[in-house]
Amino acid sequence: MKTYVSPTQRPDTETVVAVGSFDGVHLGHQALLARLKERARHYRVPSVVYTFDPPTRVLMQGVEFLSTLPEKLDLLARFGVDEVIAVPFTREFAARPKDAFLDDLRTLRPRALVVGEDFHFGRGRAGGVADLREVTADVVPLPMHGLNGEDIKSTRIRAHLQQGDVTSANRFLGRHYDAAGVVVRGDQLGRTIGFPTANIRVPEGKALPLGVFAVSVTTDHGRYGGMANIGMRPTVNGTERRFEVNVLDFEGDLYGQEIVVKFYQHLRAEQRFSGLDALKAQLHEDQAQARAALRGVL
Numbered sequence: 001m002k003t004y005v006s007p008t009q010r011p012d013t014e015t016v017v018a019v020g021s022f023d024g025v026h027l028g029h030q031a032l033l034a035r036l037k038e039r040a041r042h043y044r045v046p047s048v049v050y051t052f053d054p055p056t057r058v059l060m061q062g063v064e065f066l067s068t069l070p071e072k073l074d075l076l077a078r079f080g081v082d083e084v085i086a087v088p089f090t091r092e093f094a095a096r097p098k099d100a101f102l103d104d105l106r107t108l109r110p111r112a113l114v115v116g117e118d119f120h121f122g123r124g125r126a127g128g129v130a131d132l133r134e135v136t137a138d139v140v141p142l143p144m145h146g147l148n149g150e151d152i153k154s155t156r157i158r159a160h161l162q163q164g165d166v167t168s169a170n171r172f173l174g175r176h177y178d179a180a181g182v183v184v185r186g187d188q189l190g191r192t193i194g195f196p197t198a199n200i201r202v203p204e205g206k207a208l209p210l211g212v213f214a215v216s217v218t219t220d221h222g223r224y225g226g227m228a229n230i231g232m233r234p235t236v237n238g239t240e241r242r243f244e245v246n247v248l249d250f251e252g253d254l255y256g257q258e259i260v261v262k263f264y265q266h267l268r269a270e271q272r273f274s275g276l277d278a279l280k281a282q283l284h285e286d287q288a289q290a291r292a293a294l295r296g297v298l
Contacts, residue, residue: 001077004085007050007107015048015083016040017105018114019121021055021154024066025075027174028116028145028152033079035140036114043111046082050108052089054205057155059089064207066154071180098122098131105135112138147172164211166263176216176262179206179243183254186244193280195287197229197244198254200261208243212267212286214293217247218260224250225298227283227290228261231270246283248291265293 018036040047121127160169186199225248
């Protein structure tokens with residue numbers, strides 16, 4: 001899959017283009033990508049996703065993101081997109097008049113444009129689906145994709161994650177939510193009670209669920225089960241949010257490695273214990289529940 005940061009970088013050929021933030025590349029986005037590929041096959045031209053880095057709501061509303069740009073590009077490649085234009089999204093870019101965005105699209109020479117039916121663009125969200133017909137007659141506005149009576153939106157997935165409800169988030173994503181980060185040195189307290197953990201640093205702004213979870217962990221050494229804790233660690237008077245994973249049946253050094261954690265099941269909320277002995281007893285229970293949740297998965 002070819003990637004660009006501006007429409008002017010790609011060859012001067014006809015295309016079919018889908019436009020949007022694609023944060024998380026959830027089931028709704030996947031429906032849009034399916035239509036993109038169908039129109040591209042029809043016209044026998046490349047399928048192009050025009051997207052924004054960071055996603056528009058991340059910049060304008062300060063929300064957390066579901067996918068880093070590398071994660072988003074990897075997901076789009078998996079769904080068979082030919083090219084991606086990931087435009088740096090700044091306040092200056094957001095303040096451009098709608099005609100400037102239409103000119104960007106004209107540069108791509110689209111035979112068809114595929115967007116969500118509520119798509120807006122330009123300063124003050126002045127542009128809409130009707131304006132896109134100035135660029136091409138074949139504009140495909142897709143209605144909001146739903147699941148069990150709920151609209152599938154990135155905002156709703158973030159809300160599920162904030163509640164620790166990874167099961168609902170995973171349903172809307174059509175896959176297990178994941179987070180990639182580098183293992184850094186922590187307090188090494190877990191070693192003293194028999195539960196060593198990898199302390200993971202993820203990019204600032206990455207949405208993470210809060211609580212204790214059954215997870216899978218992909219490392220340079222292979223793929224393992226694990227239990228993750230994300231929170232403030234109240235039992236040891238933690239002062240900042242930590243993302244720690246106890247990797248099951250693993251012995252070795254993970255420092256400096258980038259690992260990928262996939263969330264399978266919420267086990268419990270984070271809580272304060274009376275001391276390390278009580279915490280250790282609970283971790284034994286958590287580990288047994290994590291193994292049960294992951295049975296047949298790994």
